[in-house]
Amino acid sequence: MATPMGKPPVAKPQRVRVKTMMPPGHIRTPAYLRGKTGWIERQLGPFGNPEQLAYGLPGEELTLYRVRFSMAEIWGDQAERPEDTLDAEIYEHWLEPV
Amino acid sequence: MPHDHSDHLSPSGHPYRADNDEPLSYWQTMEIAVRELLIEKGVSTAAEINAQIDAMDARSPADGAQVVARAWTDPAFRERLLANGSDACREMDFDIGALQLIAVENTRDTHNVIVCTLCSCYPRNLLGLAPDWYKSREYRSRTVKEPRKVLSEFGVTLPDTVQIRVHDSTADMRYVVIPARPDGTDGWSAEALAKLVTRDSMIGTGLAKTP
Numbered sequence: 001m002a003t004p005m006g007k008p009p010v011a012k013p014q015r016v017r018v019k020t021m022m023p024p025g026h027i028r029t030p031a032y033l034r035g036k037t038g039w040i041e042r043q044l045g046p047f048g049n050p051e052q053l054a055y056g057l058p059g060e061e062l063t064l065y066r067v068r069f070s071m072a073e074i075w076g077d078q079a080e081r082p083e084d085t086l087d088a089e090i091y092e093h094w095l096e097p098v
Numbered sequence: 099m100p101h102d103h104s105d106h107l108s109p110s111g112h113p114y115r116a117d118n119d120e121p122l123s124y125w126q127t128m129e130i131a132v133r134e135l136l137i138e139k140g141v142s143t144a145a146e147i148n149a150q151i152d153a154m155d156a157r158s159p160a161d162g163a164q165v166v167a168r169a170w171t172d173p174a175f176r177e178r179l180l181a182n183g184s185d186a187c188r189e190m191d192f193d194i195g196a197l198q199l200i201a202v203e204n205t206r207d208t209h210n211v212i213v214c215t216l217c218s219c220y221p222r223n224l225l226g227l228a229p230d231w232y233k234s235r236e237y238r239s240r241t242v243k244e245p246r247k248v249l250s251e252f253g254v255t256l257p258d259t260v261q262i263r264v265h266d267s268t269a270d271m272r273y274v275v276i277p278a279r280p281d282g283t284d285g286w287s288a289e290a291l292a293k294l295v296t297r298d299s300m301i302g303t304g305l306a307k308t309p
Contacts, residue, residue, distance in 0.1 A: 028269045047270045080244045084262040089269035
C-alpha cells in the first residue's frame with residue numbers, strides 16, 4: 001500500500017523521462033526539467049492532482065515520484081559540476097519510462 | 099517637520115521613508131473580504147484567526163534545531179526522522195499540522211540544499227516563515243543551476259569531493275536538512291547541540307556552528 005511518506009529506494013533505479021508537453025494552467029513540473037531523464041529516488045503519495053485542485057476541481061489521486069537528475073543531464077556543458085544532482089517531485093502523468 | 103535639517107534626511111542622518119498610504123492591492127482587498135466573510139458567516143471567529151497567526155509566528159527555527167539535535171544524539175530517532183519526517187516531529191510534540199516532511203542528511207560526502215523554483219514552498223509548520231531571500235527570484239533560479247556559487251556567497255565553500263544534492267520542492271513535500279554534526283561536540287547534550295543548529299543550516303545554505 002502506498003504511504004504518504006514514501007518507500008525505500010528500489011535496488012535498481014528506474015529511469016524515467018519528463019514529458020515535454022507545455023500545457024497552460026497551474027503546473028507543478030518545472031519547465032527546466034521537461035524532456036530530461038532521471039531516475040526514481042522514491043515513490044510518494046497518492047496526492048490529488050494539483051492541476052485540478054488549483055481550479056476547485058476534485059483532484060484525481062496520483063502517485064508522486066521524487067526523480068533525481070544529474071546536473072549534466074539538466075544543464076549539459078554549463079553544469080557547474082556534472083556529478084551533482086537535483087531531486088524534484090514529479091507526478092506520474094508527467095513521466096514516461098525510458 | 100523641523101526646518102533645521104534636510105528634507106531628505108532625518109536628524110539621525112537616515113533617509114525618510116514614505117508612509118504606506120497607497121491604496122490596498124487587489125489581493126489585500128481579497129484577503130480582507132474573505133476574512134470578514136468567514137467571520138460574518140460564523141465559519142471562524144476573529145479570535146480563532148488571530149490564534150492561528152500567533153501559532154504560526156510562534157514557530158521558529160529553534161523547533162527544527164531541537165529535531166536535528168535529537169537526531170544527532172539518538173540513532174533510533176534519526177532513523178525514524180529519515181524514514182518519516184512528519185511522524186518524527188509529531189513524536190516530539192511539534193504541532194506541524196498537515197506538513198509532509200522529508201529530512202535529508204548531510205554527511206562527509208554529501209551536502210543537501212533546499213529550494214522551491216516554482217514558488218516558495220518551505221517547511222514553515224516546523225521552522226516558521228521563510229527568510230525573504232528564499233522567495234527571491236535570484237535564489238530560486240540560481241540554486242538549481244549554480245548551487246556551489248550560491249553556497250559560496252552564503253560563506254559555504256565545499257570541496258569538489260563533496261557531492262551536492264539540490265532538492266527542488268515542486269509539489270507536496272517539504273524538506274529539512276539535517277546538517278553534519280560539528281566536530282568537538284562529543285558527549286554534548288541535545289539541548290546544548292541545538293544551539294549550534296541555525297536556520298540556514300537546515301535549508302542547506304549554511305553549516306551548523308562549531309563550538
